[in-house]
Amino acid sequence: MAARAPNKTRERILSRSLIMFNEQGEPNVTTNHIADELEISPGNLYYHFRNKDDIVEHLFQRFEDAMDQAMLVPEDRDANLEDIWLQLHLVFECIWEYRFLYRDLVDLLLRMRHLKMRFSRILKRAHESIVEVCSALVRSGVMNASRVEIEALANNIAMATTFWLNFEQIRPQIGAKTDPDLGRGIYHVMMLLAAYLRDGERQHLNDLAESYING
Amino acid sequence: MAARAPNKTRERILSRSLIMFNEQGEPNVTTNHIADELEISPGNLYYHFRNKDDIVEHLFQRFEDAMDQAMLVPEDRDANLEDIWLQLHLVFECIWEYRFLYRDLVDLLLRMRHLKMRFSRILKRAHESIVEVCSALVRSGVMNASRVEIEALANNIAMATTFWLNFEQIRPQIGAKTDPDLGRGIYHVMMLLAAYLRDGERQHLNDLAESYING
């Protein structure tokens, strides 16, 4: 009953769209551009997708799945600093892969209301996850922070993670087309934590961040 | 030789554009929309401005002036916590007034390259200003942070200030069309500082933030 073969053109459209959206920004890529690039007709593209938003939506679904995967927290034990480092790394990679979503986030989410709810859910889960991990750090004596401070910290970490790429793009030095160094972003997010750590672990974290930045 | 009277239509276009850009997002407002709203013809609008970017550019100029004004640091003495609070307040007000620039910042600055340089200059100045103020706090014994930590902190403060409004817009709870509370943003930025303050001042800052949030 289903299509005889896995739909190759459909998949080509999705993956090429992702590349073009990431490179040029979603608002600047039209369905015609995508069709041109793939050397198919616009009509063909519209056979596979109702419209451009439909493409965006399918890409968002993949992003959502990838983020849910990246945010999994070890449940059998309390998280430690290395866990955080690893998790941030996974999340940053995921954001990087679907960075077009973040570039015009506000406009995109206002235009497609149901995506806003789904994105909010991700943010909410991220926030809870951060609070949980920080609480674990407090329990294990590594971190020293009140409940209120943890809440504010979680908020700032979520925001920093969400907008790091955008911030990188508008900073002074970046003139060349070099890809931003995700390590820098992770480093800065970890520095948000650092202030609340006890001296030993604070140093430990600094070393970790330092080594990560240098390679 | 000059126009007999200060150009009223020109000014009306600018101020109305600002309102519409802020409300609907700059990419979603066309020159026709603006002309309609003002009940003038599109042709008339184009008599006063070469194109839409020309309008954006004039608004950016005003933003730039306002920001330069808002970022003035007292030079005759070391800054204290109240100074920071006041300055953040001024900057947040300024951002709020020209929030359309921030909503689609990356796309806007990539489209208008010279604006990117000017915006970078503002960011750079903000960064320096924050470093300076923090250094003053360290000198006066209120803050405890290394040079490296101050750099990271300044970076994070600049980023948080830049993207606070965007973050507010995509957070879970915000469904209604209520204006976001700038106080919340200022509070969170100050919480970035809090971790590095000595206990007494840390409490002082918490009180300040607390009272600011409650009214």
Place this chain on the structure above:
DNA sequence: GTCTATATAGGGATAGAC
């Protein structure tokens, strides 16, 4: 300074042949 009218271009989307 302001209007009407219009040129131009491009994007989104569909119909119908193959």
Place this chain on the structure above:
DNA sequence: GTCTATCCCTATATAGAC
């Protein structure tokens, strides 16, 4: 599944009358 042809609509921008 794919293509060609086309329609509709909107946005930017200009010319020329008033």
